[in-house]
Amino acid sequence: MKPGFLLLAGWLSVRALAAQTTVLTVDEILARVQTNTGQFEQSLPDFVCDEKIVSLKTERGVMTHEGASESHFTGLQKRSGRMTYTESREFVTINGRPAKPGAILYGAFLFSGGFSSLLDETFSAKFAPLHDFKIAGHGRWNDRAALVLEFATKPGQKLLGCVWDGEELIQRDAGKAWIDEGTIQVLRIERRFMNLPQAWRRLVATVDYGPVTIDGRPFWMPLRVKADQTGAGGAVRQFTAEYRNYRKFEVASGITYQPLP
Numbered sequence: 001m002k003p004g005f006l007l008l009a010g011w012l013s014v015r016a017l018a019a020q021t022t023v024l025t026v027d028e029i030l031a032r033v034q035t036n037t038g039q040f041e042q043s044l045p046d047f048v049c050d051e052k053i054v055s056l057k058t059e060r061g062v063m064t065h066e067g068a069s070e071s072h073f074t075g076l077q078k079r080s081g082r083m084t085y086t087e088s089r090e091f092v093t094i095n096g097r098p099a100k101p102g103a104i105l106y107g108a109f110l111f112s113g114g115f116s117s118l119l120d121e122t123f124s125a126k127f128a129p130l131h132d133f134k135i136a137g138h139g140r141w142n143d144r145a146a147l148v149l150e151f152a153t154k155p156g157q158k159l160l161g162c163v164w165d166g167e168e169l170i171q172r173d174a175g176k177a178w179i180d181e182g183t184i185q186v187l188r189i190e191r192r193f194m195n196l197p198q199a200w201r202r203l204v205a206t207v208d209y210g211p212v213t214i215d216g217r218p219f220w221m222p223l224r225v226k227a228d229q230t231g232a233g234g235a236v237r238q239f240t241a242e243y244r245n246y247r248k249f250e251v252a253s254g255i256t257y258q259p260l261p
Contacts, residue, residue, distance in 0.1 A: 037124075069105045118205060144181075150175070164203070200230070226240050
């Protein structure tokens with residue numbers, strides 16, 4: 001092979017590599033993430049999926065309480081509070097036994113809002129400006145190349161709040177987000193809540209996302225929600241919810257749902 005051809009091939013390879021490694025600014029990443037996640041609120045059809053919850057408490061290394069359930073989790077295009085759709089569930093089993101109509105899962109720690117709120121309060125056009133973002137580097141998540149963003153609520157922000165253990169608090173949070181480099185879809189959000197009730201020492205929530213098909217259309221949806229909470233006395237509480245088998249909600253299914261608090 002002629003040296004000139006080797007040189008040309010090498011030049012073309014460099015050009016191809018440069019095209020694949022286009023550097024995006026933080027603002028460009030946020031804009032594309034908001035465009036992609038906008039379908040979560042605007043074009044997502046009414047859906048139902050299978051949900052599995054495990055809630056446990058560990059103290060001094062010993063599990064002292066555990067609750068588990070299987071349920072049908074649904075999202076309907078009906079406004080609920082600040083969200084544009086309503087989440088609800090119907091329990092199928094609780095702690096391995098068939099659930100009665102209207103049954104409630106009593107667990108050591110139940111984390112509410114992770115399915116949709118973490119994405120909304122981190123990246124929506126309304127709440128993203130309440131944060132400072134920076135690119136922390138590159139990584140991988142679930143075998144996908146990812147941009148890693150670090151974020152924190154702006155000092156003095158008072159618009160983003162939450163209710164923990166019955167106490168209303170202004171959020172003082174920090175965390176990371178893994179963004180798929182190819183699609184600019186959110187792969188994972190990890191959020192550390194630092195303004196907590198006195199009885200709590202630590203709270204970290206993570207949500208993992210992935211591609212699913214609902215009614216023949218692709219969407220990126222939560223696959224797993226996890227929250228870890230440590231009390232002032234050292235007891236550790238953990239909540240894990242997994243989601244699969246997404247499909248379009250059909251009224252004719254005969255399933256009834258309980259709106260979530």
